[in-house]
Amino acid sequence: MKTYNKICIIGVGLIGGSLGLALKRHKIASHIAGFGRNPSRLKEAKKLGAIDSCHLNLKDAVKDSDIIVIATPVGKIAGFAREVFRYAKKGAIVIDTGSTKSSIVSLIERMKPPGINFVGCHPLAGSEKSGIRHASSNLFNNSHCIIAKTKKTDEVSLKEVLSIWERVKAKVVIMSPDAHDRLLAFISHLPHVLSVALVHTVSSNDFKFAAGGLTDTTRIASSEPIMWRDICLTNKANILKAIDNYKRNLDKIAQHIRTSDASGILREFKRANEKRSIHLR
């Protein structure tokens, strides 16, 4: 299996750091160059073995890299891509790991120079924890990774990127950026917004009585706010649609409770219980 001479990771947080660790573990890269704004975080990433060299200068990090991974918050991906395209060698493949795809992929594809390839990716891994200190070479094990394919996606590059994700043990699924954003609005962005609204609804004094239910349902509200702001701004229409659907389902249950409709309530709870047990552990 192929070992790349140099892979560059821009942004060594949970995703970038974990990918670095996984690339090393599975011998996918001889050298990993890490770029970041924060010298101490870069040093920590190097100490943990996620990167081999620390760079505050993007040009140095990108230079001669076979693969360049942009693993920053969604709002910064396109800006970095623009710069990366100036420094990347001919034939290099640029990928991102952003949580929304339509706007990022279309922006980047418009600015991409010929001779350099871009493949938009989204590993569905991670948690409410962020930062290099939570990084793990196992993060992608058995998780899905979506590759956002468009008419402009180079087939050879797509195959290479697919192979990299599979070698770090992710289950790769290929779909359009729009299909990705619709899917993620429901399975990820909606739960996040709901969780935040729940935290706002519970009074500070009541939180100390929280048992498992409240703890679980609000866990993702502890996620990184900037990352989630960017997600909401770049997947607005889908998230609003998901919220509307959600409110209809909530109103339906509320109506059963309001009318003391015992069998209606039971039906809703049974259906949810059964549906979840079929689809999730």
Added chain:
Amino acid sequence: MKTYNKICIIGVGLIGGSLGLALKRHKIASHIAGFGRNPSRLKEAKKLGAIDSCHLNLKDAVKDSDIIVIATPVGKIAGFAREVFRYAKKGAIVIDTGSTKSSIVSLIERMKPPGINFVGCHPLAGSEKSGIRHASSNLFNNSHCIIAKTKKTDEVSLKEVLSIWERVKAKVVIMSPDAHDRLLAFISHLPHVLSVALVHTVSSNDFKFAAGGLTDTTRIASSEPIMWRDICLTNKANILKAIDNYKRNLDKIAQHIRTSDASGILREFKRANEKRSIHLR
């Protein structure tokens, strides 16, 4: 410390079974009589050491008991209390462990004969898992247990019941049944309803892509439907109020997203992140 000659547990599910195990472990009872409808579940509870004797006949189970614990779903508690009061010895203390308190406590206090005591309790323990097979003597360790005190509550009985919960390592809080039901509507019943509505909103095909966020926020939707139906029917007004408050908070976030108000979104997410990190681990 006092060891009771006989404690009777009605309903040997997660709560009843765990309480039996904890009562034995902390030497609070010499003999625990278990009552249930299902012989095989009773046998399992005995095998696990949660009860010493199995009873399909309520009178035998209750007879001569110092403490009788009604640990059934909310909808069955008052019915069992009525029967228990016929068989309980003078001076016995009857407690329940139901998740709502106002309607149960007022019903039971009205039917309670003189000479027998009743103290409504609610251990805030448990999870989406139900049944004796998930029971643990540690279930109440460091969890809150609310004792619902009214003007009619006998002070001596209250102290005894408080001591029992403290001996199984629960942190006891005393409040009125109404205060309990208002609190629980927000910290437990609302999250449950929200979780169920979310399961209904995600399409079956999309569930397979669920990562940690959706898994966590829907976990409690796998809880026992009948138990939760009873909770909704007996805490209707508080739950509807909590849902209304929730919808206002959700609409506020949706409005920020709709208007692409980046700083508004960020503010909401930051506030939730900070509030949760102050109050929960």
